[in-house]
Amino acid sequence: MLGPVYLEGTYSEIYPDKSEDEEGMREFFKQFSFPGGIGSHCTPETPGSIHEGGELGYVLSHACGAAFDNPELIVAAVVGDGESETGALATSWHINKFLSPVRDGAVLPILHLNGYKINNPTLLARISHQELEQLLRGYGWTPYFVEGSDPDSMHQAMAATVEHAIAEIRKIRQEARSSGVAERPRWPMIVMRTPKGWGAPREVGGHRLEGFWRAHQVPLPDVKKNPEQLRLLEDWMRSQKPEELFDGGGKLLAELKALAPAGVRRMSANPHANGGILKRALRLPDFRTYAVSVGQPGKSEAENTRPLGVFLRDVMKMNMDNFRVFGPDENTSNKLDAIYEVSRKFWIAEYFPEDADGTELAPDGRVMEMLSEHTMEGMLEGYTLTGRHGFFSTYEAFVHVIDSMFNQHAKWLSICNHLSWRQDVASLNLLITSTVWRQDHNGFTHQDPGFLDVVVNKSATVTRIYLPPDVNSLLSVSAHCLRSENYVNVIVSDKQMHLQYLDMDAAIQHCTKGIGIWEWASSDQGGEPDLVMASAGDIPTQEALAATVLLRTEFPDVKIRFVNVVDLFKLQPSSEHPHGLSDRDFDSLFTVDKPVIFNFHGYPWLIHRLAYRRTNHNNMHVRGYKEKGNINTPMELAINNEIDRFSLAIDAIDRTPRLQRIGAHAKERFRNLQIECRNYAWEHGIDSPEINGWRWPY
Numbered sequence: 001m002l003g004p005v006y007l008e009g010t011y012s013e014i015y016p017d018k019s020e021d022e023e024g025m026r027e028f029f030k031q032f033s034f035p036g037g038i039g040s041h042c043t044p045e046t047p048g049s050i051h052e053g054g055e056l057g058y059v060l061s062h063a064c065g066a067a068f069d070n071p072e073l074i075v076a077a078v079v080g081d082g083e084s085e086t087g088a089l090a091t092s093w094h095i096n097k098f099l100s101p102v103r104d105g106a107v108l109p110i111l112h113l114n115g116y117k118i119n120n121p122t123l124l125a126r127i128s129h130q131e132l133e134q135l136l137r138g139y140g141w142t143p144y145f146v147e148g149s150d151p152d153s154m155h156q157a158m159a160a161t162v163e164h165a166i167a168e169i170r171k172i173r174q175e176a177r178s179s180g181v182a183e184r185p186r187w188p189m190i191v192m193r194t195p196k197g198w199g200a201p202r203e204v205g206g207h208r209l210e211g212f213w214r215a216h217q218v219p220l221p222d223v224k225k226n227p228e229q230l231r232l233l234e235d236w237m238r239s240q241k242p243e244e245l246f247d248g249g250g251k252l253l254a255e256l257k258a259l260a261p262a263g264v265r266r267m268s269a270n271p272h273a274n275g276g277i278l279k280r281a282l283r284l285p286d287f288r289t290y291a292v293s294v295g296q297p298g299k300s301e302a303e304n305t306r307p308l309g310v311f312l313r314d315v316m317k318m319n320m321d322n323f324r325v326f327g328p329d330e331n332t333s334n335k336l337d338a339i340y341e342v343s344r345k346f347w348i349a350e351y352f353p354e355d356a357d358g359t360e361l362a363p364d365g366r367v368m369e370m371l372s373e374h375t376m377e378g379m380l381e382g383y384t385l386t387g388r389h390g391f392f393s394t395y396e397a398f399v400h401v402i403d404s405m406f407n408q409h410a411k412w413l414s415i416c417n418h419l420s421w422r423q424d425v426a427s428l429n430l431l432i433t434s435t436v437w438r439q440d441h442n443g444f445t446h447q448d449p450g451f452l453d454v455v456v457n458k459s460a461t462v463t464r465i466y467l468p469p470d471v472n473s474l475l476s477v478s479a480h481c482l483r484s485e486n487y488v489n490v491i492v493s494d495k496q497m498h499l500q501y502l503d504m505d506a507a508i509q510h511c512t513k514g515i516g517i518w519e520w521a522s523s524d525q526g527g528e529p530d531l532v533m534a535s536a537g538d539i540p541t542q543e544a545l546a547a548t549v550l551l552r553t554e555f556p557d558v559k560i561r562f563v564n565v566v567d568l569f570k571l572q573p574s575s576e577h578p579h580g581l582s583d584r585d586f587d588s589l590f591t592v593d594k595p596v597i598f599n600f601h602g603y604p605w606l607i608h609r610l611a612y613r614r615t616n617h618n619n620m621h622v623r624g625y626k627e628k629g630n631i632n633t634p635m636e637l638a639i640n641n642e643i644d645r646f647s648l649a650i651d652a653i654d655r656t657p658r659l660q661r662i663g664a665h666a667k668e669r670f671r672n673l674q675i676e677c678r679n680y681a682w683e684h685g686i687d688s689p690e691i692n693g694w695r696w697p698y
C-alpha cells in the first residue's frame with residue numbers, strides 16, 4: 001500500500017518531509033518499520049486507509065461497512081488466503097447477503113491465493129480448483145480466476161478481469177436501480193493466484209524463496225552480514241529498473257504519474273478513507289421525551305432497554321442514510337425492537353411465508369443482524385470510519401468474541417488522535433446487555449462481565465464506560481454517546497424489569513456528573529457518615545440500596561452515604577483518565593477513613609485497579625461477580641457472589657467499628673434471611689414476593 005500511496009503523491013502532500021525527490025524518498029524508506037517511524041502494516045498514518053490489517057480477518061466486514069449507503073462506491077478488498085482461515089474472515093464471506101444493489105455500494109473481494117502464510121501452505125491453495133470455486137460459489141459469489149506468474153500477461157489478465165468485474169457490478173446495479181427491486185445478486189469476485197514473494201530471488205542459500213513461505217515479510221533476513229544476500233537484494237532492486245521510472249532527482253516520471261487518477265480520485269486521497277471529512281452530525285430527537293415517569297425513587301419498575309429502542313427508532317427515522325443499528329440476532333431479545341417500526345432487518349436471502357409473522361425482514365431494512373459478532377462489529381467499524389454513525393447491542397458474555405476487534409479499533413483511534421489530517425469520526429457505541437445478573441435460565445455460560453476489564457486496558461483518550469442504573473439514565477448516556485466522537489463507548493445495561501430511581505432531570509444531572517451522592521438514599525446529611533455504600537450497575541445498585549435499608553432498620557442512628565457511579569472512569573485519578581475525579585473530590589465523596597462497601601456489576605478487582613491510588617483505598621471493600629453461577633434466581637446468584645443485600649449489610653457491620661461491636665444479632669438475622677431466600681428459590685424456581693416486590697421504603 002505504501003508504495004502506491006507515495007507514487008500517487010498523497011504521502012508527500014500530507015508529510016512534506018517525505019517529498020517526491022531523492023531526499024524525501026530516503027526519509028520515506030527510512031521510517032518504514034523503524035523506531036519513531038511507522039509500522040509495517042497499513043497503519044492509520046497511511047493515507048487512504050481505514051483498515052490496518054495488523055490483526056487479520058476483518059477486511060471484508062470493513063469493506064462492507066464502507067459500502068453501506070455509498071451507492072456509487074466499489075470497495076476492492078484484498079483477502080489473504082491465510083487470512084481466509086480466520087474465523088472472522090470465514091464468516092464474512094456472507095457480506096454479499098447484506099449489500100443492497102439499490103442502496104449500497106459494492107465490495108469486490110480479491111482473494112490473493114499466493115499459497116503460503118508465515119511458515120505453512122494455505123488451505124485454500126491446497127484444495128482443487130473445483131473445490132475452491134464451489135466453495136466461493138456456495139458463499140454466493142461469482143469467482144473469476146487470474147492465475148500465473150508472468151508479470152506482463154498477468155497485468156493484462158488482471159486489468160481485463162477487474163474491468164469485467166466492474167462492468168458486472170454496474171450491470172447488477174443498473175438492473176436493480178431501474179426496477180427498484182433489491183434481489184440478491186451474485187456479485188463478482190477475483191481469485192488472484194500468484195507466487196508468494198512474486199519477483200523475489202528464486203532461491204537464497206539453497207532454499208526456495210519466490211513461491212514459498214520463506215518469502216513472507218523479510219525474505220532476505222541477513223543482508224547486513226551476508227554479502228551474498230546483499231548482492232541478491234541489489235540485483236533484485238535493480239531488476240525493477242528504477243532509472244526508467246524516476247528522473248535524476250528521484251521523482252516519478254510525469255508520464256507514469258499521469259497513469260494514476262488525480263485529486264480525490266486517487267485511492268490514497270479517497271475522502272471515504274478519512275471519513276470525518278464526509279461525516280454529517282446525527283440529527284437527534286430530544287431524548288428527554290422518551291423518559292419513563294419516576295415519581296419517587298425505587299418505587300416502580302420498567303424494562304431498562306425498551307425505551308432506548310423507541311429513542312433509537314426515532315434516531316433512525318431522522319437519519320435514514322447515515323445511521324444503522326447492528327446486532328448478532330439479538331435486537332428483539334434485547335428489547336430494542338421498536339426500531340423495526342421505522343426500519344426492519346435487511347434481508348435479501350430467501351423469504352418464507354411464515355416470515356411475514358413477526359420476523360421483521362425487509363430488502364430495504366437498516367438494521368443489520370447476523371449471528372456473527374465479528375461481522376457486525378467489522379461492518380460498524382467500516383461504517384463509522386467512512387463517516388457514518390451506528391449502534392451495536394450485544395449480549396454481555398459474548399461481546400468477548402470481539403475483544404480483539406475492540407482492541408484493534410481502540411488502537412486505530414488512539415493513533416488517529418495524533419494525526420491532524422484525520423478528521424473526527426463518530427464513536428463506536430456498544431450496548432452490553434443481557435447481563436450477568438439476570439441469566440435466570442441461561443446460567444453460567446452467559447455470566448461474564450469481563451469485557452470491561454479488556455476496555456480499561458486501552459488508552460484513556462479513546463475509552464468510555466457507562467453503567468446507567470435505570471431507564472432515564474440509560475437514555476441520557478446513550479444520547480451523549482451518539483453525539484460523541486473518536487471514542488469507543490461501552491454502555492452496560494440489562495434488559496429485564498428493574499427498579500427506577502431517577503426522573504429525567506435527576507438522571508441528566510447524575511449522568512452529567514457521572515458519579516454522585518444519592519441524597520434520598522443517604523442518612524448522613526449534616527454529619528460524617530459511618531460508612532459509604534457505593535454501587536455501579538442496575539442489580540448491584542438495587543442490592544446496595546436494600547442493604548442500607550436493612551442497616552437503617554437494625555441501627556436507626558447509622559449514618560450511611562450512598563454513592564452511585566455511572567461513569568466508571570470517574571474512579572481513576574484525573575492524571576490517568578480525562579474523566580477521573582480529582583483526589584479532593586474523590587476524598588470528599590468516599591471520605592479518607594470510613595469503610596466503603598462498593599457493589600459492582602463486574603469482576604470486583606476492576607474497581608481496585610481503578611481506585612488503588614486513592615487515599616481511602618485500603619477501606620474499600622468491593623463485591624462483584626466471582627464466577628459463582630448456575631441456573632439461579634437473581635437473588636440466589638447475588639448471594640452466591642456476595643453482592644446481595646444481606647452479604648453487603650453483614651460486610652458493613654464487620655467493617656464499621658461501632659456496628660461491629662453491636663451487630664452480632666443483626667448478622668444472624670441476615671444469614672437466616674439468606675437461607676430463606678435460597679430455600680424459596682429452590683422450592684419455587686423464583687424469588688420470593690418480598691424480594692421480587694422489594695421497593696425503597698422511605
Ligand SMILES: Cc1ncc(C[n+]2csc(CCOP(=O)(O)OP(=O)(O)O)c2C)c(N)n1
Pocket residue numbers: 053054055056057079080081082083084086112114116117118122196216
Ligand atoms: C489474527 C491473526 N493471526 C495471526 C497473525 C500473524 N500473521 C501475520 S501474517 C500471517 C500470514 C498471513 O498469510 P496471508 O493472509 O496468506 O497473507 P500473505 O502475507 O501471504 O499475503 C500471520 C499468521 C495475524 N497478523 N493476525
